[in-house]
Amino acid sequence: MNSNSHNIILKTKALSIGYRSKKTEICIASGINLTLKKGELIGLVGGNGIGKSTLLRTLTNVQPALNGNVFLNDKPLQDYDNLALAKVLSIVLTEPITSKNMSIFELIALGRQPYTNWVGTLTEADTNAVNSAISHTNLDALKHKKCYELSDGQLQKVMIARALAQDTDLIILDEPTTHLDMYHKAYILKWLKKLVEHTGKTILFSSHEIDLAIQLCDRLIVMKTDSIVCDEPCNLITQGVFNNLFPDDLIVFDETTGSFRVRK
Amino acid sequence: MKPQKTYTLTFILLLLLVILLFFVNVSLGSVSIPFSDIVNSFFTDASAYTNKEYIIQNYRLPKAITAILVGSGLGISGLLMQTLFRNPLAGPFVLGITSGASLGVALVIMGSSVIGGVFTALLISKWSLVIAASLGSFVVLLTVLIVSSKVRDTMAILIIGLMFGSITSAVVSVLSYFSSAEELQQYIFWGFGSLGDLQWEELGVFASIYAVGLVFSIASIKALNTLLLGENYAKSLGLDLKKSRLIIIIATSLLAGTITAFAGPIAFIGLAIPHITRLVFNTANHKILIPAVFLSGAIIMLICDSIAQLPNTDYTLPINAITSLIGAPVVIWLLVRKRKMVF
Incomplete structure (x- = not known):
């Protein structure tokens, strides 16, 4: 033990x-x-x-x-x-997100918030983490789409990718x-x-x-x-x-x- | 491919538009003044002002600057409230700021006949209305904040703000019922809003408080973006929810409170500007939205004020009517054209 x-x-x-x-x-x-x-x-x-x-x-x-x-x-x-x-620790909840007027990339990038500066600027390391979360989830083709254009299944994947980008x-x-x-x-x-x-x-x-x-x-x-x-x-x-x-x-x-x- | 669209060109265009409209606004009025005179007035000694230069320096410039501060400040505080309350119908005044200001002003103007000669000593000067409006909004806002600190739910704060608004407008109604026609008229005139009553020293006080509010707004950009996911996600991303909520509310109170104190309850702008900006820029990122709302708010307010002063006539329309007359069709047109609300 x-x-x-x-x-x-x-x-x-x-x-x-x-x-x-x-x-x-x-x-x-x-x-x-x-x-x-x-x-x-x-x-x-x-x-x-x-x-x-x-x-x-x-x-x-x-x-x-x-x-x-x-x-x-x-x-x-x-x-x-x-x-x-x-x-x-990162979480994925059942509740819908408030604003869907974000691109997939922007939403996943919010997962980097614990690491970014006071205004939320992405460093190169942050961008790499976001891109690796995107490629882990096969979302490359969608990354510039807006969240309101996605199906429920795709959105769920995006939320999981966001948790991945949080690197916990x-x-x-x-x-x-x-x-x-x-x-x-x-x-x-x-x-x-x-x-x-x-x-x-x-x-x-x-x-x-x-x-x-x-x-x-x-x-x-x-x-x-x-x-x-x-x-x-x-x-x-x-x-x-x-x-x-x-x-x-x-x-x-x-x-x-x-x-x-x-x-x- | 770039991860984010760049908006540099749009920003430069909007900034140029603000500068152009600023000069147009200064130039238009009961007498039109050519641009060259506006420029000259900066290089003339104050003692040697011609009539036109005097008008520019002491009347039109402060008014145009007020228009920019009012438009941008109301737009930003509206944006803050819409994001914090996750509600597209929220505006800068949902926390009871206008209703508090109205109560303060109503007490000064109409209170004397009800309560007796307490207020008659106070001449109804510009400053006494400013102080009454500030005190009124401060007291109501403070009450809303104290009551809200007992509740955990952000939505409850919204409802509490609205309830306090109802209470204060009820008190104003009772006061109005017992007031004379002149007092009522004076109160109604205050309610029309006005950008043109500010002297340079008043504008200085106004601009300083405004600047503090703006700094608080810029400091909450990251928190606002995190709140786009909802409060539970925001907390899981390390956001100190209570602190951020307080900073956002302070920013709104400083901006909307000082604007209402100096320019009266300017309606509609705070609700509409964030929507117009979101529809034009098609983003929810506050790093883009805050400067964009600043510029669009300034532009729309300068246009509204230029129209309200009815160029080449001696009449000035109430600014509050013009903001809605101009703003509402713009919002409707944008919504119909895009066929979709983005929030």
């Missing part, structure tokens, strides 16, 4: 997540102990309302943890200021495959897998595409009401983790194919 601690990028210790208002505390999940290693593609799956987004929001310091700690590169998350965090060890994506058709869902996830292999970055994403995640991820975090488990997909299948992920009156998990079937 100790020998590969340098290999760990993110770790949570007895983490409780939820919302706190003046009088009440709504705990969504507690006792979360996760370890994310460098160079892995990790999927986060679970039913609607189980707390996937809350977990991601806590891991990305958008909202504070109720209890316990998140360590990013062995340093507690709350010890990072915004700027230091921006150099280690860890990228966290909240449901990167929503609004995409079946082909593009597989395309984006397969391509995340390739990115992990080529760049050595760690990518954590939440998704409802459990079948695809099982096939592509190095490890899966499965959130259920009573427990959160994190393991390699085949181990999770043999442990029967997916069997009671959803109520079994409509869909059942088929262990041989690793996918869900509608009960006839």
Whole structure:
């Protein structure tokens, strides 16, 4: 355990997540102990309302943890200021961007903000980082198009390229495959897998595409009401983790194919 | 291929247009003055001014400079508010600046009949209206800021600003109801806006506050560009959201507040100029937009003022009416021609 601690990028210790208002505390999940290693593609799956987004929001310091700690590169998350965090962790959200009147290049270049000067001038190193993010994502042909000219799938790729340009060890994506058709869902996830292999970055994403995640991820975090488990997909299948992920009156998990079937 | 379009030529053309319109604006008025006299007036000793030179130096030059400051300042503060609130309908006055100024001025002009002789001691001079407008906008803005510091959501600040606007205009209505016809007329005249009432020393105060506001605006260029992605992304890119929001609001208050204090509540320009500039330049990058809005604001205000003073007549139209009469058709025409709103 100790020998590969340098290999760990993110770790949570007895983490409780939820919302706190003046009088009440709504705990969504507690006792979360996760370890994310460098160079892995990790999927986060679970039913609607189980707390996937809350977990991601806590891991990305958008909202504070109720209890316990998140360590990013062995340093507690709350010890990072915004700027230091921006150099280690980048995010891709489900919310649409405010202005689409930017060229693809300009949008991806905004990923360099943590490194640029007070007025945001791109140095040669910045331009190179943007161009390498663009070529990693095969967006060269589109780079001078405006964002409002893009399809949903293309825009999602651009947002991921922006996170790449931010040059962080860890990228966290909240449901990167929503609004995409079946082909593009597989395309984006397969391509995340390739990115992990080529760049050595760690990518954590939440998704409802459990079948695809099982096939592509190095490890899966499965959130259920009573427990959160994190393991390699085949181990999770043999442990029967997916069997009671959803109520079994409509869909059942088929262990041989690793996918869900509608009960006839 | 270049990563970004260069706008150098457009900027040079716009700058030349500003200079040309500046001279046209100085030259036109109840008497037309040829360009040569304008140039000569700079080289004449103040004691030896001819009538025309006196008009130029003490009346028309300050007015043309005011027009440039008002147009550019309102345009920039409108741009700041539209980006901060992610709302194309936001303008420089969404934080209650005009309504506060109106309240201050209404209290000075109309308050005497309601409250009694408290204000009668204050002669209704230019400075007393300026001070009343500044105090009024400062108090309302401060209240909006204090209330807004309790909320995390930027949209809530927008609504709070609008609510305070409603409260103050209600107070103004009550005051108007109890006022005499002369007082009402004087208040309405203030509401028309005016670029021509400033002496050099007033202009000096105006320009200094304006300059501070401009520096704050330029300092927030990077934050404004980051905010184009939305607040959560901006935070994830290392932006200190609270600090940037405060700087943007201070910049707007200084620009729009001082303009309203010295020139009255000039409508429409602050809302329209950013849209016109975005449609013409087709970019959302504030490094381009801020200088572009500065130039377009100056151009449109100089044109509006030249028309408002009705060349070769003794009449001057209210500048507030002209800005909308000229500006609104331009925005409509641009939107129809481009068939698409860019924001």
